[in-house]
Amino acid sequence: MKHLTVTAAILVNNNEILCMQRSFNKYDYISYKFEFPGGKVEKNETFENSLSRELKEEMNLDIDVKKDQFYETINHKYPDFSITMHSYMIYIDKREFELKEHKSFVWLKKEELLTLDWAEADIPIVNMLIRGEKQWQ
Numbered sequence: 679m680k681h682l683t684v685t686a687a688i689l690v691n692n693n694e695i696l697c698m699q700r701s702f703n704k705y706d707y708i709s710y711k712f713e714f715p716g717g718k719v720e721k722n723e724t725f726e727n728s729l730s731r732e733l734k735e736e737m738n739l740d741i742d743v744k745k746d747q748f749y750e751t752i753n754h755k756y757p758d759f760s761i762t763m764h765s766y767m768i769y770i771d772k773r774e775f776e777l778k779e780h781k782s783f784v785w786l787k788k789e790e791l792l793t794l795d796w797a798e799a800d801i802p803i804v805n806m807l808i809r810g811e812k813q814w815q
């Protein structure tokens with residue numbers, strides 16, 4: 679089975695988390711699902727550099743992702759492939775970005791996160807956020 683290594687950013691502003699809706703995909707179990715922005719790690723990239731690059735490509739955000747922003751690693755098997763997803767929690771002071779690849783987005787308080795239809799791999803992270811683990815200093 680194909681395996682992907684992915685990075686994802688939990689972007690937080692004013693106690694709300696940025697939730698991005700994926701565009702159409704041939705696999706219905708990820709098509710139009712909500713996720714955290716990011717993408718596949720390329721050869722010879724660190725996870726942090728990979729996430730900085732994806733945030734620039736997908737949203738035109740300039741963020742220098744740091745190791746100490748690491749949040750959690752999730753392993754998940756979808757029917758056609760498996761992923762290892764490294765997530766980072768990043769506080770940002772402005773909400774402006776460009777919606778280049780996603781279908782839509784919404785900022786939600788952690789208590790509201792389960793109102794969305796998330797990609798299955800994200801559910802453990804969403805539950806950690808709801809429980810308030812490793813955040814809200």
Ligand SMILES: Nc1nc2c([nH]c(=O)n2[C@H]2C[C@H](O)[C@@H](COP(=O)(O)OP(=O)(O)OP(=O)(O)O)O2)c(=O)[nH]1
Binds near residue numbers: 713719
């Ligand atoms: N970025 C991201 N990907 C996720 C999340 N949850 C989840 O299951 N995934 C899966 C969906 C995709 O199969 C894979 C990420 O690939 P992608 O298609 O977004 O990455 P990419 O931008 O590098 O892809 P590409 O269009 O260049 O092929 O990980 C998440 O929260 N964020």
